[in-house]
Amino acid sequence: MSIDFKQELKSEQNQNVSEYINKVLSLIEKEEINEVEAAWITKETVDGFREHVNPGFLEYRKTVTEGGQFAAVEWSDNGSCFKDVNGKEYIDCLGGFGIYNVGHRNPKVVKAVTDQLKRQALHSQDLLDPLRAMLAKILADITPGDLKYAFFTNSGTESVEAALKLAKMYSERTTFISTTRAFHGKSLGSLSGTAKGMFRKPFLPLIPGFRHVPFGDIDMMRKTFEVCAAVGEDVAAVLLEPIQGEGGIILPPEGYLKQVRELCDQYGSLLIFDEVQTGMGRTGKMFAAELYEVVPDIICLAKAFGGGVMPAGAVVATENVFKSWFDNPFMHTTTFGGNPLACAAAIATIGVLIEEKLPERAAEVGAYFLEELKKAAKGHEDKVQEIRGQGLMIGIEFHQDEIGYEVSKGMFDRGILVAGTLINSKTIRIEPALTISYEEVNKVVNTLKEVLEHING
Template sequence: MSIDLTRETKTEQNQQVSEYINKVLSLIEKKEVNKEEAAWITKETVDGFREHVNPGFLTYRKSVTKDGQFAAVEWSDNGACFKDVNGKEYIDCLGGFGIYNVGHRNPKVVKAVTDQLKRQALHSQDLLDPLRAMLAKILADITPGDLKYAFFTNSGTESVEAALKLAKMYSERTTFISTTRAFHGKSLGSLSGTAKGMFRKPFLPLIPGFRHVPFGDFDMMKKTFEVCAAVGEDVAAVILEPIQGEGGIILPPEGYLKQVRELCDEYGTLLIFDEVQTGMGRTGKMFAADLYDVVPDIICLAKAFGGGVMPAGAIVAREEVFKSWFPNPFMHTTTFGGNPLACAAAIATIGVLIEENLPERAGVVGEYFIKELKEAAQGHEDKVLEIRGQGLMIGIEFHKDEIGYEVSKGMFDRGILVAGTLINSKTIRIEPALTISYEEVDKVISTFKEVLNLVKA
């Protein structure tokens, strides 16, 4: 009897789940939703986060928004903007932390992914898949220097993990040097290179062999190399963000990256550039390595690599380094890395960046953006400490966390999304689509000025 009741209960439960799924799918199918549907979506989203995702996200949203706007639910996007489920439009100056370099739902990227989806979504894992080969060739052509072989991933932290493993296998050394304020991801290997203690402490001990030195301090970097060599712990690789992103948009001192490159050459150490955030045109060049005229041994890509449509990442390495994976290509693999949809998105993304000259545009628009932000901040030196950046990778640092939060809230209330960084909460980041119009830039600047006038020091 109990078994029959259990079966009946399970059948009823499955029927309820099926009805819920059908309702969700019908909403996905709609181009527009009405007020009643928008209210249902909002309630289900908030309840779902509280009961089944993580209520901490609701607490965070409440800390960076005014009144009931913590419950804003994004629903659609296009160009440099997105809309919430109630139809309010926002200029996206967070850009998914640098995902939307070619804009939201770029039509060429969407078309490439849709066309590929009509033929084949995922590959068999055994036969040769053509788009992976073609994308790898394109990367060999556009990346700096003699970077040649590519391995594809799904995210930034996966790219960093692959780079660390490749560096270990190439040299059989186990020491890595990272820097303070660095952010390389949150999986165990990447987290070992990340500098933020709050993220690291709960998971200690991490991967052994990592040392951190102050970003931009070449003398300390050199002394650390010397000490490591003296005690028989030669450095396998130095991993750096050419411009630190989550650290607060920190630019390297003049000549620093070239000095590190020369130091690595002297000690037979690999140089890994984490360009997950700086890559794909954001800084005014296709890669920040080009900006500083430095060729790394391995470059890590993700975020904007998939065109804001597909999760996609990659590492590209010199043949001398990568060939340690030649004898056994299964030494490091990932099921979905380099899948046809992701490769189609990445190929189309690179095409858009080149055809529309977006890296150069990012440099020009970014220069204008920074200049106008600095002018808007004049007279508010008691609130704004510094405005800095390169291309459309801009940081506004305030004297106190509270000021940054109030500015973020005020701008969100007026339809501009910005956000503090993970490492430095006093700094809000501006990383819009590289396609952002001057009219949209001017709206961001005027809103920033308006909010600054209202916020107390």
């Protein structure tokens, strides 16, 4: 093949790509799309997932949706809901795995990001960027106890990674205790703390030094501390979700977290709270640590931290722990963590949570939601094993995985998005926006009741 022919072919390919890009951008620009455009978007999306993203996701969608609903393509969102390309509206009770605490496209968060975008999108990396300093100050003010210094990330798994590195530098110990049913992320360090074998096995060996004990079993936690001390493998930190999210919305036994705190103090170990899912008002307090009156040495945030508009996360630690990074602030870095757009979104998000008292609202609406769901499940004890939760973090556990799939299908077909948890397939989560209305709550409850009546146990 001649050089001229290759160049001609490349030029034609670039032209085709440019035309495709322009078509996509023109659709993004439109406030409304017609049926023909919606059909084109759906086809391109399904084909793209099959050929260029991951065909496995299409197969997963077929297991949790009725008929052709597997090809539902989301296109717009607002408040507690989103719409697909055909205009069908869904109440979002999955909430992007808990990112929409202040609602979909909260106008105050969108405005903050848009205003910042007009001025500067990303920072130079070398000068002092103001919003990072301001957000860190706000976090020092609102986090429990004497948590003071913040490092910003892009996601939950990055927050956990940073916390693990902080703990290692603090004491030079290398043993970590995590728990069964824990989920802390899927990058190698955080995956070492995650409990589900399916996610872990292909990547073994993971980071050495991790031990898992049953969540809620303080005696086993104590024995593990004792054994680690006896064999010279002192514990650097305990890594815990105050309420396990992906494990199936598992609440800790009474007094458990305080007892873990006491063990950490006794053995000179740090306590890391992974509040990626429980933080930012979800459980009825700004942070779940406040619910249980326990102050960790390090707290990990993400998901809702960016207001459902920007990917954003943070690790906040005490000065005593964080100071190991003072001598060399480049020991742990990230290109995009703490960028101006993400910081603007987080600052606005915290403002909305405080001004609109959304944590308090989550406690109030969550209590109502939980009670109504339990009423809806009465008479279906052969299908529903337990309904539990705290604030607007609710889990519905079924006796069998298959029932959970059928319930998810039935609810999605009726305009309610729910999904199973990653560690416990028998449990579907209810994690809507903290702004969800009582009318929407009632619709979700009535839909669950209808679906339960139509499926076999």
